[in-house]
Amino acid sequence: MSKQINLTLKVWRQNRGEEGKFETYEAKNIDTDASFLEMLDVVNDELTLKGIEPIAFEHDCREGICGCCGSTVNGKTHGSHERTTLCQLHMRHFEDGQNVVIEPFRATAFPVIKDLIVDRSGLDEIIAEGGYVSVKTGNAPEASTTPIKKEMAEAAMDAAECIGCGACVAACPNGSAMLFTSAKVSQYALLPQGHPERAQRVKNMVAKMDELGFGNCSNEYECAVSCPKGIDVKNIARLNREFIKANLGKN
Amino acid sequence: MSIKTSILSSIGQKLLLATSGLIMFLLFLIPHMGGNVLFLFGPDMFNSYAHHLHQLVPIVIGIELLMLTSISVHMIMAFRVVLANRKAADKRHTLKSSKERSLAARLMPVSGIMIFIFIVKHLLDFKFYEKAKTTLHGVETYDVYAMVLSRFQGDPVHLVFYVLFMVAVGFHLSHALQSSIQTYGIYVPREGSKIKLISAVVGWGMAATFAIIPIFAFIK
Incomplete structure (x- = not known):
């Protein structure tokens, strides 16, 4: 049975060539059947309605086979589930009220393009x-x-x-x-x-x-x-x- | 790709690091440990070992030069590799290590620097230190047994220094042995690896054996 949870997100926001920082957003009424990227879609819809620029993140197939998605979630690449891409990580693995920290894949050879998107x-x-x-x-x-x-x-x-x-x-x-x-x-x-x-x-x-x-x-x-x-x-x-x-x- | 660029490539530098380390392990640490153990069998045995070692001066000097080269290559490559790695993994805010990453692996640069400090101190303590003479089976020779005793007896600080630095040797070797094997292209699996187990046993066993000598000299 799916249910709905609320989360507090700390998301890395950065424009190319500028210094970045973490911003805090609330993710409300997230269906536990949703994927992590679908959760970000919901948050982005709300941010857009509030006039805040949506969080930029990379995605394509959302089936775990293209290699487009990926961020460091709570200190782990693609989140904490073994052998799972971020698009295949589901919100049922998160607790209601949990803090979720989202950072782009970091390496000097991967400069940030925008927010969670790296080159x-x-x-x-x-x-x-x-x-x-x-x-x-x-x-x-x-x-x-x-x-x-x-x-x-x-x-x-x-x-x-x-x-x-x-x-x-x-x-x-x-x-x-x-x-x-x-x-x-x-x-x-x-x-x-x-x-x-x-x-x-x-x-x-x-x-x-x-x-x-x-x-x-x-x-x-x-x-x-x-x-x-x-x-x-x-x-x-x-x-x-x-x-x-x-x-x-x-x- | 020329030979020079191959040697200074990431894998080339690691091969030099692994090879110089293995040379020191095989040609210095193992014989040194074997010699040290003779200390436990009393002054005659230990002084006789030292006396015979002095008869082999040309070989000893050859080995010393090889060790000097190896340690230089090892340190230069280690600095290059570690600095490049620091530069390549910059500005991470939240990344957490998994349990896969051993403490020994993490401490390699620290344990390496500690071992270098130890080597300098150790050479000052025993190699470049005036030794008394004794007579062994009618032959005059250095009394290295008495020297070792005198350096540790009644000096707990010195003892603790030696034992502590042997812990660094244990950490360093336990990662170094299995890591060099993987660098040579022999697969060391993540889990249930015999090579990892042997590496830890040999590394810590060697460090413990070395540490026994100053402890023995202190309590004797």
Whole structure:
């Protein structure tokens, strides 16, 4: 049975290039069946009626698969539920009268665009350095031409689950993009189609990651805890391996 | 990407950090611990060990130079990595750590600096300190056993200093060992990892073994 709850929100408000600060708003009569983003929609409607600029937040599919949404809620990326994006976090997990603090995903490499929206294009830049396979296009090949072991295919799919939301960067004590980059490197390193460009890919993606000011991995695994898709630090070990092999000329 | 940029990349620097640390662990900490334990077996054993070590001077100097290089590389890389990390994770107001993040991991820079202070103090205490002579099986040699005793007996402050800094060694090693393994590309799982367990046991076991020596010297 759904019910209605009231919450006190402390939300980060900021315009690009200006100093930001937390503002307090009341979220009234929120249906516990609503998602976190729907709660923000309700609050924004009220703010608009009061003549206050609505809270800017990023969203697209609201099905947990696009990677657009995400904020730090009460100190946890995407809120406190494991393997859940913010759009899939429901208000039934909150208590009536609770204080909810909402901060954008923070990292020096993620400058704030407005309020809760941050510029995560750094992740796209890392992808542009090699997160793809340059194959000849044409007719789709016969499905069984390239045999792939089931375990390899599954491990590649696990890595490919990454939606690039940036929670790992925001949760990492060092603002590192190692989990993201490792997932992208892994999904190609595990499949034969990715092998021709393997060495170049890992070197270029790591170089771009460093250039953009993401931090270093200190193996504290906060990233894996924060990941809404359950990307494992096994991928980071694989990224390190790929990097070592690439520099030893073994790929 | 040239070799230079690879070495100074985030992963390259961490590999240097891990390798210099492992060199110090394998070629210095383990033999040093083995030697120290002989203190518990009395003056003849300990002085004989020191005497034999002095016979191997060329090797000892070689190891000392290697340690000096390793500690320099280790500290330079650690400073670079930590400063870059501080810069990359700026202005967070509400982020909370999960239980995943161990105290040992969090304290790495602090325990590292403590260990450096300790090394300086330790060298002043024992290496650059005038030693009395004694005779062992008719051969004149340094009485390092008496020196260790004299440095701790009746000096609880000195004892507490040594034991406290061994706690820093325990913290540092318990994270360092498993973290370096993951950096080399060997998967260390989040939960139920044998590598994490072994790392903690070896790290704290080593720190405890080192701490026994000053405690033994103090109460003897």
